[in-house]
Amino acid sequence: MFDDLKALPEDTILGVMARFRADPFADKVDLGVGVFRDEAGHTPVLDCVRDAESRLLTTQDTKSYVAPVGRAEFNTLVQELVLGKSHGALAQNRVRTIQAPGGCGALRLGAELIKAAASQVQVHVSDPTWGNHLPLLGGAGLKLARYPYYDAAAGHLCFDAMLQALDRCNAGDVVLLHACCHNPSGADLSPAQWNEVLAVLERRRLMPFVDLAYQGFGTGLEADAHGVRLLAEHLPEMLTAISFSKNFGLYRERVGALILLGAKPDRTDAMTSHVLQIARSIYSMPPDHGAAVAALILADAQQRQRWEQELERMRNRIQSMRRLLSATLRQKSGDGRFDFIESQCGMFSLLGLSPQQVVELRDKHHIYMVPDSRVNIAGITPRNAAYLADALLAVI
Ligand code: LMR
Secondary structure, three states, rough: OOOOOOOOOOOHHHHHHHHHHHHHOOOEEEOOOOOOOOOOOOOOOOOHHHHHHHHHHHHOOOOOOOOOOOOHHHHHHHHHHHOOOHHHHHOOOOOOEEEEEHHHHHHHHHHHHHHOOOOOOOEEEEEEEEEEEEEHHHHOOOOOEEEEOOOOOOOOHHHHHHHOOOOOOOOOOOOEEEEOOOOOOHHHHHHHHHHHHHHHHHHHOOOEEEEEEOOOOOOEEEEEEHHHHHHHHHHOOOOEEEEEEOOOOOOOOOOOOEEEEEOOOOHHHHHHHHHHHHHHHHHOOOHHHHHHHHHHHHHHHHHHHHHHHHHHHHHHHHHHHHHHHHHHHHHHHHHOOOOOOHHOOEEEEEOOHHHHHHHHHHHOOOOOOOOOOOOEHOOOOOOOOOHHHHHHHHHH
């Protein structure tokens, strides 16, 4: 059966991770895969997570199945975190949340739901976007199209071109939006721009599918959810994929959720029934451990406050590395070409380098980034910033 099966190329981002791990150079710099790193370059387990895990270990008395929907209390806490407790859509009983195996699982569940409901629609995805969006959505058999979002050479959004492209979409089409900390560009929509996107979604009758993978990594937990809350307030239908990989540091535990918004409560129930059947047919039930940990933290006022403090520290470290790299590059080069890094937010920025320059940085300087020159800002430390700036200026 498999005699003629051709081996596939490695995943772009995971390939960078593997190459970095294989490099024996002591002072190598990892700006590849999107994980938070502290000043020592380590991805820590949050203190609040460690405590919740110990509590779980002593109190959990069964490993019996939960359910395809996951933990009910986790789902309630997630939708309140994302939408805010008093959101109109919650009051109207139009929201249901399904725990998923990470943000990827949530995106795939949403894609399969769209496919089941309206297989002919196109899903419009930002150009550029996170490398795994295309396989996750396209793998469900959906037709994909791109809308312009960010000009990497110029270092800013192409917002007018984005609006014009969305204005040409067919009614019923889906628009994939990044809620905050756009991956890979780090360039987010302002509140005024969210209003304009909302207007075009309403006018063209388009459904948003929002990816919220970095809540709390941009400006703060509330501000980062602004776009999601705004769209959910005004639109009849919406899907939102949530990841707790970054903000809880629970990467390998695969903690995520899909939030469904339907036009009426019975419509959301119908959507939910499909998602549950899809989940059952792919993986049956989501893993429990990470969701149990997140639920313990979110439900306990003191632990939640600790989590918010730890999250704020991660966010502040990334922002300070943005300032450091911009300032170092400005000082060494004498120009402001890389000033955009400082004004962006979240884990990533696109440096606007050619693939050859990215390879040169890797082969000559042991600096690793995604081939489109996306860098994980959390990989920068006060110790490697000057080395990185020198190497960058040497290759451009
Ligand atoms: C990233 O963008 O690097 C992360 O979200 C990890 C991944 O799965 O690609």
